[in-house]
Amino acid sequence: MTPGGRLNFTHTLLYSAMIARRNLPPDYVRWNARWGAPFGHRWARRLSVGLRWRRPLRPWVGYFAFQNNNTTREFEYPWCHSATQLYPGMSVLEIGGSLSGFQFVLNKEGVAVVNLDPGEESRGKGWPLTPAAHAALNRAFGTNVTLKHCFIEKAGLADATFDRVFAISVLEHIPAVDLDTLMAHVRRVLKPDGLLVATIDLFLDVKPFGEAETNVYGRNINVYDLITRYGFHLVHGVPTELYGFPEFDPAGIATRARAGEFLSGSYPGLVQCVVCRQA
Numbered sequence: 001m002t003p004g005g006r007l008n009f010t011h012t013l014l015y016s017a018m019i020a021r022r023n024l025p026p027d028y029v030r031w032n033a034r035w036g037a038p039f040g041h042r043w044a045r046r047l048s049v050g051l052r053w054r055r056p057l058r059p060w061v062g063y064f065a066f067q068n069n070n071t072t073r074e075f076e077y078p079w080c081h082s083a084t085q086l087y088p089g090m091s092v093l094e095i096g097g098s099l100s101g102f103q104f105v106l107n108k109e110g111v112a113v114v115n116l117d118p119g120e121e122s123r124g125k126g127w128p129l130t131p132a133a134h135a136a137l138n139r140a141f142g143t144n145v146t147l148k149h150c151f152i153e154k155a156g157l158a159d160a161t162f163d164r165v166f167a168i169s170v171l172e173h174i175p176a177v178d179l180d181t182l183m184a185h186v187r188r189v190l191k192p193d194g195l196l197v198a199t200i201d202l203f204l205d206v207k208p209f210g211e212a213e214t215n216v217y218g219r220n221i222n223v224y225d226l227i228t229r230y231g232f233h234l235v236h237g238v239p240t241e242l243y244g245f246p247e248f249d250p251a252g253i254a255t256r257a258r259a260g261e262f263l264s265g266s267y268p269g270l271v272q273c274v275v276c277r278q279a
Helices: 026-035 042-047 073-082 102-108 131-141 176-189 223-229 250-258
Strands: 091-095 112-116 146-148 162-168 190-203 232-236 269-278
Touching (some): 073 102, 102 112
Parallel strands (some): 091 112, 112 146
Antiparallel strands (some): 190 269, 232 269
């Protein structure tokens, strides 16, 4: 924390918005080590095999030990944390936060957080989530994250409420009809100068890289259309690495992926990173 209260980040613009790279910058490595992202503290996991899922009141295993994660989260979580300036007292909405540690980390740093997640009721790829489990983690971590265990249209969120909306590998799993509703509400609840910070999976086995429209995890979202259709503009992002932008080159991305430039997850996907503001 800086003397003025601002959270201090040392990332460079090189890492601020693009496809996640295999080689993590040092500050991302340090952030993951501090908070135990993305799977919990390794030393504690060795001591608590079989316990961390059944006994969520063991916070010493780390804030991220209570939900299964894709390996790409080792880039996504620190990137989301550092992609924009965050200040104590800010109000944040995380979409699809489930039991992930990101929401609790932000709250520990003085940010008011609402986690919007219908859990397994989601019509896309939902995660197991109960209000009781979420409340148990709040007690264990000494946090007060608010859980809205419902769809956004039923959450009762007031207009122009949030400084940031985070969507960490969520949007590509949501059916198109629900995504329309979600994005309209995201625009509504963001403050005029608020930012949407999103990571979006880019699957290498569906269009535009293959013939299939979807795989078992989701589909490739046209990021350009997603941004412009809902009245946003790109603040940080590399158009050559964002599907749907005219500059995007699928063949070039596939070649770079095969060469090992990008961080690949536990399923066939890369991660696009964007920051957007209302146009």
